[in-house]
Amino acid sequence: MNLRRKQNGEVCIVLSGAAGQGIQTVEHVFTRIAKDSGFHVFATKEYMSRVRGGNNSTSIRISERPVKAYVDRIDILVPLNDNALERLRSRITSETIILGNEKYVRGEKNALVVNFEEIAESFGNKIYENSVAIGVLSGIIGAQEEALVKHIAAYFSKKSEDVVKANVNAALKGLEIGRTLGLKFELTPSEEVKSHYLMAGYEAVARGAIAGGCNFISSYPMSPATTVFTELSRLSKEYGILVDQAEDEIAAANMAIAAWYAGARAMVSTSGGGFALMTEAISLAGMIETPIVVHLGQRPGPATGLPTRTEQGDLNLVLYAGHGEFPRVIYAPGNLCEAYELTAKAFNIADKYQIPVFVLTDQYFLDSFYNVETMPDVKIERSIVKTDENYRRYEITESGISPRGIPGYGTGLVRVDSDEHDEYGHITESAEVRKKMVEKRLRKLNLILEDTVPPKLFGPENYDYLLVAWGSTQLVLKEAVELLNDEFGLNIALLHFSQVYPVHPSITGFIEKAKKTIFVEGNATGQFANLVKLVFGVNTDERILKYDGFPFSVEEIVERVLGVLGELRKGDE
Template identity: 80%
Template sequence: MEKRNEISIVLSGAAGQGIQAVEHILTRVAKDSGFHVFATKEYMSRVRGGNNSTEIRIASQPVKAFVNRIDVLVPLNDNAIERLRERITEETIIIGEGRYVEKEKNSIPLMFEEIAESFGNKIYENSVAIGVLAGIINASEDALVKNISAYFSKKNEEVVKGNVNAALKGYEIGKSLGLKFEITPNEKVKKQYLLNGSEAVAKGAIAGGCNFISSYPMSPATTVFTELSRLSNQYGILVDQAEDEIAAANMAIAAWYAGARAMVSTSGGGFALMTEAISLSGMIETPIVVHLGQRPGPATGLPTRTEQGDLNLVLYSGHGDFPRVIYAPGNLCEAYELSAKAFNIADKYQVPVFILTDEYFLDSFYNVEEMPEVKIERYVVKSDENYKRYLLTEDGISPRSIPGYGKGLVRVDSDEHDEYGHITESAKVRKTMVEKRLKKGKKLLEDAVPPKLFGNENYDYLIVAWGSTQLIIREALEKMGNEKVALLHFSQVYPVPRIAEEYLRKAKKVIFVEQNATGQFADLVKLTFGIDTSNRILKYDGFAFSVEELVETLSKEVE
């Protein structure tokens, strides 16, 4: 077997067996050894039992996408192998307890429990597994000891020592196996950041000035809420776990009214309850930033799986006509940058701004060199004695003040109102105010984030995608090596940037790739530009596209 500079490791077992601990430690051991890392997980909707898996790619070069290939499989329970049977090939090496792997070809039985018990407790078996995998990739022994010690640092000294010794024994075994993986370390990688989508969104929100978050827990968006909660003391963020999603959204609007920069983090089922509040934001022109982590619906659907099925929900949420902005980052740097930008745009235009992610994006992580620079832009003004909250202006943006900042009275009302905020039923004022609010939608296009083109500018075939599929498609196109094919990726899906039409009309064939059943973004592009968007590759089984899957599917669509 030819030596390879990349390895795809999959660990599979029941919830509660410590797979996340293995993922957490091993990825950091690899990164601290100078290796590029990507990891993602899929898990069942249960606290214990079932069967979950984590994929960890470790390579000499950057890796940032899910692959179907399994080079090394570590099954931690008796049904792990069968569940992953379709991904196992003759090249897959299966390492695990003899009772799990003995009937498999290309298997290496190792007595994880027995080795762990020799160091005092069979609970150390995950540390043995971490050590074996670290040895296979020839990771730094110092990095192994450091990260094992750090993870168990809150335990007593005996537990830390037992886990370290168990890991070192595994490390010795892993190195002795002689597997053909030679991954070249890079010193620069050791200094890079390792973070996931949830952390990127949360840290971007902080960079954008977020100082208030109110949410009700719902997978997968809870991870952003908990990350902001974890950092709340450090960055002065007021955190409120509301009694329900309705209260959470209204609290956020009230916080903006009072001068805070507020956010809610939710998923589709929770956001459905917030739509009246979104309409309130549109009417009283008070900002709100909403992060929505998508998962398959309708109803409860698949609460721990992934999908891009909520674009229409966000696009058409709230009764009546009013402008909004929808971002859908394609990588961690975009998540950080657009989460910060969401607060500036919400403040400037006084509209709801949405950040659309999904379970795959939030739960995937890799190493990044640095995050883009962002700055906080504030647009609140001091009111005078004749302050008009809804002053008619050429671009529809009225000067927004907050109570107590100046001499004026800041009136807002969910009923239709005049420039001062007084309720009205005048047909003339109603028409004027609707037009005033809609003017902002036209102005918003000036601040639109243009789509990014990846690949040859002289393309014949144009792949169109949005959100979390960006890096998977980019790697698929690299593997295809077809100069006639390029990717146009949208990280702002609404308002659709008008420059996109030039890219779309230039192509001989446009192919939309989306993780939903109907092609929601393709429909929006057709509605916007009136072009043919019928060529669609859609996936809606709850699992992310793999690189190999897209290579195979796209190759059939291009010459």
Template identity: 45%
Template sequence: MTVEQVKRYNGSISILIGGAAGMGIATLESILNNAFKKSGFYVYSTKEFMSRVRGGSNTTLIRISDTPIEAPCWSVDISIALDALALKHMQGRCHKDTLIFADEAFGEGNAILVAMKESAKKFGNAKYANTYIAGMLFGVLSIDKSFLLQSIAEHFKGDEVNKEVAEFGYEVGVKLENKSKFKLPKVDIEGLKKFHQMDGTTASGFGFLAGGCNMLTAYPMSPSTGVLNFMAAMSKEFDIAVEQSEDEIASLHMVLGGWYAGARAMTTTSGGGFALMGEALSLSGMTETPAVIYLAQRPGPATGLPTRSEQGDLNLAVYSGHGPFPRVVLAPSCLKECINYGYLAFELADRFGIPAIFLSDQYLADSISMIEDVDFASYEQRRYIVKTQEGYERYADTKDGISPRGIPGFGDGLICSVGDEHDERGQITEDYNMRERMVAKRARKNNELIKEAIPPEVYGEGDIAIVGWGSTKGSISEALQNLNNPDLAQVHFAWVYPLSKEQLSVLGNFSHIIVVENNADGAFANQLRLHDIKIYNQILQSNGFNFFADQLTLMIEESIKEIL
């Protein structure tokens, strides 16, 4: 079986659009996503782009379907090149039946030539090429153009020319040959109305808002900056103090100052920035000051591939910071989980007095999919702050290790938080008995924390578990549907650290465990091995993309061939 032959489980259509940075692909993506949703399709889009502001060669993949869709595919049905470089860049993803569109100025080979630039010029601006393409695409697919015109009207408020260009493009598309071979997915215009379209960045932002985030200090770094921007925009709507710090060291220390005085604070960063936060993470652990860190991974080491994706920082998240202390690492896998775990990160940090690391990546942050209505009233607003009395002790040695957390100016007690080893009052000590007591107290918090560990989601009833974590869920799930093999089941983790025996007990039900990770070190499989889980096989990748569902289908097929 080849990638092109991978049978799609649904009637989805995939469209790949390529061009240079600055050509307006993002606008085109936004118009089309909205128009396809209005037309009654489930829509998914993702992008891969170079680390440059202008030029280069970037692509956006849009998929439409009649069932929810949350994964990229390598092989595409339609390819649209906005420039010659893109035509070449996308070649590998086209097969013999792919409809390839290119401008007449540079098109070659089996590309269908259209007058993108000339038509745009006729209407007075090269930028109209995007609207022309949108119109043409709707024409080629024979989808009711009124949805596209609505979307364009919403996007370009009041600009009538764009509508004219779209109509013009539509007529061109309708008249093109080959268009009839597409069988469109079924539409459900009414059903789709309860869905919302957003990327992982936005969903995570809503999760943090639901978690009561009212302070964010961060240093910009791709691919985490989206959440910083989101919260900055939200600071116009809510009482949120947002500050761009001088460096990541300052970011997390400001966050700790914020929590110490009662804020619900967070920072956003990627691996390189998080590396600088190691000491502050350790300070959070020692002083038992909560912290929430949105860590959006990109491939490393060092600068790595700044705008691409990888699950390469699990070990960094789990082990960074000197000295042992409890922490939680959450890796949501879809929009709904971005919201739930964004909320949960604040809850856990506050309740246990620990750092909570929310592990996303470029793929999850930048990909757009659909999420059903969410009831925000169900996210209860809790605070774990106590009003203090005189004689209050910040590090009271309690049974569960969690010392009631006071804040300065709220009650008559004094709050002494200390990065040195300390006694219950928060006074420096080198007493070896006290040291042992405090180490044990902090460790007991971990015993409480793992009781909260959320078991993995299990789909299917097969004997062979395809285990994943975080952003790979959609791809694994589509690959398994492609394979349609009753021997397979999907087991997917979002709570990735600390793992508990109870949480892992489900893995005992399988004859074989295969772990899929978008990294080179198999860090999660290694975590499982620490808990005596036997791994039969591993599927790893570190090419800067998320797994493409069609490619992953073949990888999984290969990985199980000796079992069956």
């Protein structure tokens, strides 16, 4: 079976060129035109760590059905510089149409010459080239002229009236050309989709933080997590969020802890290299039992690694961050709704249990977007008490949760200390008190387990084979499982974890039902598989791992699962 063959009711378009050529402009405007024309949209990007030059690309799926995952297939490739074709050669098939300026498509099979630059110059300047490309692609998919004019005009609205008019006219000429190219991508639009809205992963995390009551964000910029920081900054006036770009990550984490102590709901957004500097603050939060929410957008390490690529390599980092022993919770959303809901939940859980809570995403998740209808309902749950004169910040309780007061709310003194302390917060070196305090803090885990988010099963309930995954791979694996069952007759399911610590104990029952279980992770060692094996003692040795800086595609998962099951079947014979 050709996994990269053309699909009815769908077209996958890839644009590739140098940084600074406006690829993101085309992506932004074209996807919104497509959505407002009634089509489902998914888009993701990959880019080099350069301000200019190099070669970047964006992959856009336009479909009459919901699409929410990355595929290798390219139906239409638009190369915008000399390096684009060779860099994407492995994804080009005999069915791929290569469309663009003659100098970039010359000699290619299925080349379709559309000289964007010449058309743009006819409207006064070759800088209108991107608007021409947007128009041509809109014509190919059957987009509505009204949507085209609306979004071109909106995007260039801060320019002069003449520039806006020229871009609109260039795009309309492109639309006319696109409609007459004779490409057969018949897509049926839906009126319902027009009311959806496009959302990226970073927007879902930021909006989820707001829904969870976030009113303080302190961060130091680091790709790819900066997008969450900048989105909250953009929305800060509207939602009353205090924003601080700290001098470094150490300061950012300490400020967030101080904000929680004062009664705010604070978050830091960082990546692995930045979080490495925060680990002392995480221990501080563990000792003084002050909440903190940390969003960590993963990218390949160690050190600078691949700063603009993707990986699921930091689970161990957040799982074991900080010295000493204290409880924590780690979420890893698999879709936009989960990102929104779990980020909001992170604030409630941090507040309730007075612990660090982590939201793990990655570059692929943060930079991908698709259309959604609505977000789940969430509510803010506060766990602050009014203090009295005999207030004991670290009161020994059966649950391990002491009453958390804030300065000025009541008559008590809210004393916290990074040294070991007694119930009132006074420093102590008593062995007896030390033992009681450690046990008090760890007793929270019993209740945290009751709040643990269970995994989701996708596919048949009575499966033969089971894929186990976490975080951003959910939707790619879900589509791959559907393909494996429908096209290859496998009886396979996906078990996805959006909370990776504590691990929900139901996992053992799911694994026991399967003839074979395969863990799928975007790292080199199988960090989640190792954790499951450590905690539950089950066999997690069969793994599909990826650590080249690029995300899994649907086709890659199908091919690798078939390869593993083929080897397993040989071993059974």
